Amino acid sequence: MDYRSIAHILKSENIDMGGTQIRQALPTKKVERISPFLLLHHFGPFSVAPGGKAFEVAPHPHRGFEPVTFLYRGGLRHKDSRGNEGILAAGDVQWMTAGRGIIHSERASDTFRESGGIMEGVQLWVNLPKDKKRVPPRYQDIKADSIPEIIKEDGKVRIKVVAGSYADQQGPAQTHSPILALQLEVQSGVATSVDIPEDDNSMLYLLRGQLESVNGFVYEAGTLLHYKKDGASVMIKAREDAEILFLAGAPIDEPLAQWGPYVMNTQTEILEAMRDYQMGKMGFYVD
Secondary structure, three states: OOEOOEEEEEEOEEEEEOOEEEEEEEOOOOOOOEOOEEEEEEEEEEEEOOOOOOOEEEEEEEEOEEEEEEEEEOEEEEEEOOOOEEEEEOOOEEEEEOOOOEEEEEEEOHHHHHHOEEEEEEEEEEEOOHHHOOOOOEEEEEOHHHOOEEEEHHHOEEEEEEEOEEOOEEOOEOOOOOEEEEEEEEOOOOEEEEEOOOOOEEEEEEEEOEEEOOOOOEEEOOEEEEEOOOOOEEEEEEOOOEEEEEEEEOOOOOOOEEEOOEEEOOHHHHHHHHHHHHOOOOOOOOO
């Protein structure tokens, strides 16, 4: 088997976001982006007492990309300026297309606030091609029971296919460019492989556990592995029970301009996005 080798080993950094401590695995000082993926934030796991302070991100705008939330534990409420509102439970995925512009908030659901518990998730930013940056905003509320699951290695590996096609299973997420998004659970001591389209960029984020390289190097939780395009698949070997988010996608080889929550192709388009937000052209958020 022709396995891909590792281009970068990226250690996530702890940052403060609105009073919440999160791990930022992308971008880093070493690697700014892995096209089409722009950002990867891992929030939690943190414990919330019943009625206590929970996860909350105030209303804010986006344009030109797709913010995706993989909720592993807890409960979140999403609401936006187009009147969409949804509740995410553990295992659900929120795949939102900001497109020409939207304002949204993310906060703990009322049920989670009342009961308390553990909150944990990953937010991923996916770039949009130039001809898709002004598509109408879209919100995909993907429930856990709609995500196909593949069992491998005598039941010791479980793979959920969120986006793209893998092992004859099609993920429910609709994407604007070719993307493979897999959630894996691999038991300690077990090795498995993931096939990747030849021209796709690929990366792996380890939420928990440990992985081991072919030469015995150990990767700890909070590590992002970025792979070279020198093979047809990636080998994954768990040293401890591991929970993994695996991502691959066709690179978008176009100019990119980014400022905060806007991802466009030119600085002029960034200024236009700022103006449109201030003029209310991205809608009005009402809680």
